[in-house]
Amino acid sequence: MGTRGKRRDAPARRNTSTLVIAAAAAVAVVGAGVGAYALMDGGAGSSAAVDGKPAVPSGPPSAAEIKAVATGFLGAWQSGDVAKAAAYTDDAGAARTALTGLAKDARLTDVKLAPGARKGATVPFHVTAMVSYAEKAGGPGVSKPYAYDSALSAVRRKSDGKVLVGWEPSVVHPELKDGDRLVTGEAGDPPVKAQDRDGGELTAAKYPSLGTVLDGLREKFGKKAGGTAGVELRVVRKAPAKGAEKNALPDKTLVTLSEGTPGTVRTTISPSVQAAAEKQVASRERASVVVLRPSTGEILGVANSSPGFNTAFQGSLAPGSTMKVITSSLLLEKGLAGVDKKHPCPKYFTYGHWKFQNDDKFEIKDGTFKASFARSCNTAFISQAPKLEDDSLTKQAQQVFGLGLDNWAIGVPSFDGAVPVQSQAQMAASLIGQGGVRMNPLNMASVAATVKSGTFHQPYLVSPDVDHRTLAKAARTLSAGTLADLRELMHYTAVAGTAVEPMSGLGADMGAKTGSAEVDGQKEPNGWFTAWRGDLAAAAVVQQGGHGGDSAGPVVRAMLLNGG
Incomplete structure (x- = not known):
């Protein structure tokens, strides 16, 4: 950073x-x-x-x-x-x-x-x-x-x-913010009975992190699932501004005066994965995690330490060095880096009048790009900024990883990530997940899943077959050579880099990337970790957690061990 x-x-x-x-x-x-x-x-x-x-x-x-x-x-x-x-x-x-x-x-x-x-x-x-x-x-x-x-x-x-x-x-x-109202009457949306992938009922009492998710399912599928509305006192949210609908919170029920008849909505949630996710965030402050199946995009688990806001799906945070997965794919494609090629990793690099440095001001002399990636060398990436166009990273995130286009339809509100076009120092900072880049665990789990599967599969919580909605697609895929190099970089980081401890003993088919994102006013950075193992991918953030390998890494490890 x-x-x-x-x-x-x-x-x-x-x-x-x-x-x-x-x-x-x-x-x-x-x-x-x-x-x-x-x-x-x-x-x-x-x-x-x-x-x-x-x-x-x-x-x-x-x-x-x-x-x-x-x-x-x-x-x-x-x-x-x-x-x-x-x-x-x-x-x-x-x-x-x-x-x-x-x-x-x-x-x-x-x-x-x-x-x-x-x-x-x-x-x-x-x-x-x-x-x-x-x-x-x-x-x-x-x-x-x-x-x-x-x-x-x-x-x-x-x-x-x-x-x-x-x-x-x-x-x-x-519960009220500007424009919100308290209203008692027939509920606008019938209740839903949400089910996990095995047909078991999902409730906020059993899975506290799913409270906002269940509210979102009701708003999206209540009328489509065949239920009838009851009478409630509820918070009616202010209508969101145009373009912000997907990130808006749903109305919230405060008192149920008479029960409606619920419809049934089947989700992709794995009960074992969800239980493990709840356990992990419950023991930490400000932790969020998402688990996906790379081959399909199915969301198997989602949890937050603070269930009032779904940071895992709707958070907008600087992802720190986990962004280097996307940046590396860009540098590899443009021939600005090679896995085993010599690559600069100085203590400092100045660009756009900003002086960037590595954690603890380390440097790697005569090292390879693989060594710089595994140790998360900031200057190895910043040094390539003068050779890139202002929109290079934005296009890479959108075209290959499906990020930042505001077109994901996962079944409940979500934020699809943002990689704005920037110039000079801000563009350089974006290469290492700072600047204007914003992500959440859903986005970064999808990044790891895309590397594993080779193709972007838009994550989803409810099958598109339920309502015939269209899932987002990526414009292109990485070449076989670039994809192999990217997998090698993440695998090497898991066996010989900053992700060794969390990924120890998880076999050969895995890869990871750590991250730490600085935030003004915080003594400790936000800790990030994203990884895949077999047909599982997960990402977590622990706000003010410090180094990602120490804080978010154990959360992701538990998910990869308990994956369904």
Whole structure:
């Protein structure tokens, strides 16, 4: 990894972790009004007079001010005085719309609010309510209790120094972002019963990482699978911008008032692989993994330590040196490198006014390209940047590996990778998986699978036979000679390079590549590992994990050992 060209990871889009419907409030409600809570009294912000005129108060809100605005806002909300509650916020219009929607759209009644202990300017609170719905006017309805936790933060308005509730949609409900709504009614999509490849049922209770996947299956196949919709309270997401539909999260069910009739959707998930994947990510922080079958593209397993966002399918992270698999295929095709040919690996190489270096500033004197690949020498790749066109790497990723064209149709939302056209130092950084390159474990598992199979097979979770969708194709394949060289590079890395320890004892038909991707603001880089063994391919990332061989490598090893 280079000393320059570092980019921040794309932020997580939404936390969609399932809310537990509590049977009892976390903080007891005092009487029928807003409960008392622990707040230390304190003086107001500074407001000394200037030239005889009272100055506008400034500084952080005091404890007394926070208590006053929180009590006023929560009390007005609980009493149903939406206009008064909204007036306690710094965006009265948006707050009024959201609070009105709780009764009108979400159909929440008998709302009780119990504030908790203040933490700085933030006041947590517990919400209990009834969710009610009548299918026909005057007809029998259904209702259920619902409880959840949220929080508000007090802010001081600059114009007049007044302390108000800083308005965010999450104040109403922690699942809400701008443009999202809470709605109770007939579910837009019938439920689905998802099955693994053997016919067993897949549930989030058994496989926590599949929560967002199951939501995506329902949105995609609910109406096609023959089910009927029930009645639910759910988060209705804001319509995604044009071109971003595939990366958008599906609507999320919060309360089921009446069950619908599920349809059945068979997936490619292997129960043994999925169980092994869940076990691996559960023992690590911020780990994600995907397992594929190279000969077909079938997804056998997917798991994330943080199940609220499917980083494995939808993440957008710099892949670090695992990108060198794609870059090597480019250099081999263009004759800029040969497996056993001499290749430069200096301590430093400067291009586009950026000085790049190797990990620990190592160098390989009189070494081959195979040695540089196996040891993950950054300068061996950066040194070839002056001989490449700005779009060379982009075309290679798209035409051979099927990446970055936004045309994958795996059965649920996914990000297909991005290798933008860049120039000078940013283009050079892209060669080693930094710069503007963005990938996820699904993409990098597909890269290893393409090397193993010799042809890009678009990964998929649900067979295209179910809905007759068209899978993405690559424009071309590598020549037999280039493909053999690329396999040799990855195999050598697994037996004599940075991937030795994770790949030890896995036989002869295997290959791997490690990676570490620097991220601004992180002490440790993200650790990456991608590999194949027989007709299995896997990739993993452990964010802030450090060297890929140490962090992500053991995850991939477990997948290759437990593959179905």
